[in-house]
Amino acid sequence: MxxxxxxxxxxxxxxxxxxxxxxxxxxxxxxxxxxxxxxxxTTMFNLITNIFEPSSGDIIFDSQTITGLKSHKITEKGICRxxxxxxxxxxxxxLKNVMVGGHSRSSSGxxxxxxxxxxxxxxxxxxxxxxxxxLELVGLLEHKDTLAENLAYGQQRRLEIARAMASNPKLLLxxxxxxxxxxxxxxxxxxxxxMIQSKGITVLIIEHDMPLVMKLCDRxxxxxxxxxxxxxxxxxxxxxxxxxxxxxxxx
Ligand code: ATP
Numbered sequence: 001m002x003x004x005x006x007x008x009x010x011x012x013x014x015x016x017x018x019x020x021x022x023x024x025x026x027x028x029x030x031x032x033x034x035x036x037x038x039x040x041x042t043t044m045f046n047l048i049t050n051i052f053e054p055s056s057g058d059i060i061f062d063s064q065t066i067t068g069l070k071s072h073k074i075t076e077k078g079i080c081r082x083x084x085x086x087x088x089x090x091x092x093x094x095l096k097n098v099m100v101g102g103h104s105r106s107s108s109g110x111x112x113x114x115x116x117x118x119x120x121x122x123x124x125x126x127x128x129x130x131x132x133x134x135l136e137l138v139g140l141l142e143h144k145d146t147l148a149e150n151l152a153y154g155q156q157r158r159l160e161i162a163r164a165m166a167s168n169p170k171l172l173l174x175x176x177x178x179x180x181x182x183x184x185x186x187x188x189x190x191x192x193x194x195m196i197q198s199k200g201i202t203v204l205i206i207e208h209d210m211p212l213v214m215k216l217c218d219r220x221x222x223x224x225x226x227x228x229x230x231x232x233x234x235x236x237x238x239x240x241x242x243x244x245x246x247x248x249x250x251x
């Protein structure tokens with residue numbers, strides 16, 4: 001297992017955002033986290049990346065407890081994410097946005113100032129090359145010098161994924177990557193996530209676009225009012241009465 005969520009709960013004052021939720025993700029899977037608005041999906045991402053600590057329970061990544069680790073340490077261990085609302089540096093080029101992502105897992109911070117300049121310069125060259133490779137992967141290389149704010153919406157979402165990939169994640173968390181995308185953009189997002197999987201990266205995705213989720217995911221957990229309602233393959237989830245009742249609705 002790459003990620004083990006063990007009996008995790010999160011309370012915000014009187015709000016029980018997550019109640020005793022457990023699930024495990026295998027290496028190389030695309031795993032879906034779905035459910036109605038307010039079900040606790042983004043809270044789960046915020047706990048995995050330690051924006052907040054769980055009220056109880058444990059999060060285990062690569063056989064090590066990461067509960068309570070600082071967010072940058074979690075990135076260093078290999079968990080990277082995108083956000084529900086796009087968080088790019090709008091006045092920076094596409095290339096710079098990706099390079100900033102790469103810095104978050106680079107080693108320059110631990111060297112003394114004597115060694116930093118040369119090391120940083122070498123890193124800069126490597127990061128530049130890597131950022132270009134990632135832009136190519138997400139189909140944005142020709143836009144590398146375009147300011148992020150001038151990219152189309154779907155391109156900005158792809159740029160966010162490239163930025164998250166710059167830190168060499170073992171596990172990539174995608175928070176509603178298809179939100180606001182048209183059909184064509186969603187199709188190419190599907191191809192991109194499959195390509196990421198083919199590189200051996202495990203993906204945990206929050207998404208409301210059900211055709212995409214059902215096509216893309218190997219397994220799915222459904223949350224409802226902070227509780228796990230069901231877990232299974234897309235077929236199992238689509239046929240689960242409780243899930244149909246609470247979330248999917250009848251055809
Ligand atoms: P959506 O699909 O709308 O993004 P979600 O499943 O991601 O919803 P969360 O954003 O995790 O749901 O919210 C779960 C519950 O926790 C909601 O009731 C929300 O208001 C509450 N919540 C989330 N973050 C906080 C916070 N920082 N402070 C207080 N309450 C919070």
